[in-house]
Amino acid sequence: MNNPLSKFRTICEVLREINDICQGTENKDRDIRIKLAECEGMAKKMSRQLLEYNKDFIEEHFEGNEDLYKDWKRRKKKGYKMIVESKLETIANKIPSMGGREIGKYLREYASQVKSNFSIVEVGAWLGAGTAQICLGILEGKNNVPLFVYDRFFASKSEIEKAGKQGVKLKPKQNTLKVVSKFISNFNCRVKFNRCNITAIKKYKGSKIGMYVDDASKSSDKFKHVMKIFKKHFVPGETILVFMDYFYFEWSGHGEKHKYQFNYMQGNKEFEFIKRLLPDKSAAVFLYRGKK
Ligand SMILES: C[S@@+](CC[C@H](N)C(=O)[O-])C[C@H]1O[C@@H](n2cnc3c(N)ncnc32)[C@H](O)[C@@H]1O
Numbered sequence: 001m002n003n004p005l006s007k008f009r010t011i012c013e014v015l016r017e018i019n020d021i022c023q024g025t026e027n028k029d030r031d032i033r034i035k036l037a038e039c040e041g042m043a044k045k046m047s048r049q050l051l052e053y054n055k056d057f058i059e060e061h062f063e064g065n066e067d068l069y070k071d072w073k074r075r076k077k078k079g080y081k082m083i084v085e086s087k088l089e090t091i092a093n094k095i096p097s098m099g100g101r102e103i104g105k106y107l108r109e110y111a112s113q114v115k116s117n118f119s120i121v122e123v124g125a126w127l128g129a130g131t132a133q134i135c136l137g138i139l140e141g142k143n144n145v146p147l148f149v150y151d152r153f154f155a156s157k158s159e160i161e162k163a164g165k166q167g168v169k170l171k172p173k174q175n176t177l178k179v180v181s182k183f184i185s186n187f188n189c190r191v192k193f194n195r196c197n198i199t200a201i202k203k204y205k206g207s208k209i210g211m212y213v214d215d216a217s218k219s220s221d222k223f224k225h226v227m228k229i230f231k232k233h234f235v236p237g238e239t240i241l242v243f244m245d246y247f248y249f250e251w252s253g254h255g256e257k258h259k260y261q262f263n264y265m266q267g268n269k270e271f272e273f274i275k276r277l278l279p280d281k282s283a284a285v286f287l288y289r290g291k292k
Helices: 011-022 028-047 055-062 066-077 087-094 104-112 129-141 157-165 177-185 220-233 260-265
Strands: 050-054 081-085 119-123 147-151 191-195 209-214 240-243 271-277 283-288
Touching (some): 081 087, 087 129, 104 129, 104 209, 104 283, 129 147, 129 177, 177 191
Parallel strands (some): 119 209, 209 240
Antiparallel strands (some): 240 283, 271 283
């Protein structure tokens, strides 16, 4: 590693390096094992002072339980932090993810702020990790907005592998919509799934779009198509767009193939760049400004 700042990397950046190695180098296994050991060490350091409690458990048992409370006070003095999850957060965090969980806090924040007469559109949901985070945001914001989800919901070979590593077994060519809708039914939100090829979406029939999340239309044909279908439903000064793989071209090694969204946005005054999202900074957020 030549980068002099490399010793300051985060665990997510090391994981990204593993991902890069997986894309193809010699000595893959050995290189990956070294990086995984590095990640494990970093995770141990991070988690040494982290306690994870379930919110329902806390509500039921913590308040009245002297021993637990004393234990927490003792640890707190030593700098421990506590993660408190609700049951729904636990469900959301268990859904296999290709990014939605990792940027969940942003998806939740934006979704919670969508006005109740608007809708949210998600293109490219895979197994619903981002969908679940959006639902959490809708519940937090109590805006009850409908969520329109588009995906082919079809398990490809690489997706079966990725899901398997995260604890969900899929079969070749499986229709994944059943799996996804089962996960998402827990949230009791107004989610409308559309199982289709992106380029075959004919019409969007929802209300104005307050938030648009896209993790699928990276090539020019798909992106042109979704813009044709959805852009007319964006609201100037209101619609937040999250492109989950916007900066992927920086490390994908495929250059222009993954750069269409970036090229489209450059110098495009209709969209204002807001920020890159952590943890791996692939995602970008824009605000639709509309035609001047
Ligand atoms: C990177 S994954 C999405 C990951 C998801 N956002 C998450 O957070 O886990 C991309 C998804 O886009 C879908 N997709 C890609 N091209 C598509 C197309 N032409 N039509 C429909 N879905 C497509 C894939 O089926 C896959 O589920």
